[in-house]
Amino acid sequence: MKTRSQTTPKPLNTVRLPPVESPRTRSRPKPKPETRKKGTLGDLRRPKKPPTAFFYFMEDFRKTFQEENPSVKAMQDVGKACGEKWNKMAFEEKVKYYDLATERRAEFEKAMAQYNKKKNGELSEESE
DNA sequence: CCTATGATTGTTTCG
DNA sequence: CGAAACAATCATAGG
Known part of the structure; x- marks a missing residue:
């Protein structure tokens, strides 16, 4: 509706709806996927994504x-x-999973807060 | 024994 | 806003 001066009001539920069906906007040249998982065990500092x-x-x-x-x-x-199948799945069926993921992200946000905080202290206390 | 890679899509993160 | 990397899973490969 009408014009939205705000750019993406960012709804609280960001999501529950499936992301716009982008026609493969994500261009992944895939130049050399040699090491996608570099530090499987070394990147523990990085809060695992939900x-x-x-x-x-x-x-x-x-x-x-x-x-x-x-x-x-x-x-x-x-x-x-x-x-x-995922592509064929019904939106309603997917929503159920989106909902799960949405909740998981909420918790992840907290982890992020610590991560940011830790990042500062990490400089001093790198090894734990 | 251990580690990395393969594939899938969705989300995350930083400037 | 955009790009890039990463998230889980499990079987398999090689030294």
Whole structure:
């Protein structure tokens, strides 16, 4: 409605709705995905990001998928199936997962506050 | 034995 | 606002 002088009022629920269906706006040139996970154990300082709705969906889907496809064990195969179904999933069904992720993020915000705070002290107290 | 990579999409973070 | 990296999972590879 009408003009919104404010740029993105940033609703409290940021989300619950699926992000605009961007037509692949995320351009990922994927130049050299050599080390996507560099410090699996060394980046503990980085607050782990909250799992996305997609991951939550995977938890459920993974179990179901393995039951129907005991042959498939690697997530790579399941992941593909997940993505395919995820795109076809009904918005209402996804909302359920979005809602989960939304709550998880709230907690994550706190972790972020500490992270920012720690960042300052880290300079002095790097090793813990 | 340990570590990294593979794939999926959504979210996070900084300037 | 945009770009880039990262989030979990599990099987597999090599030294």
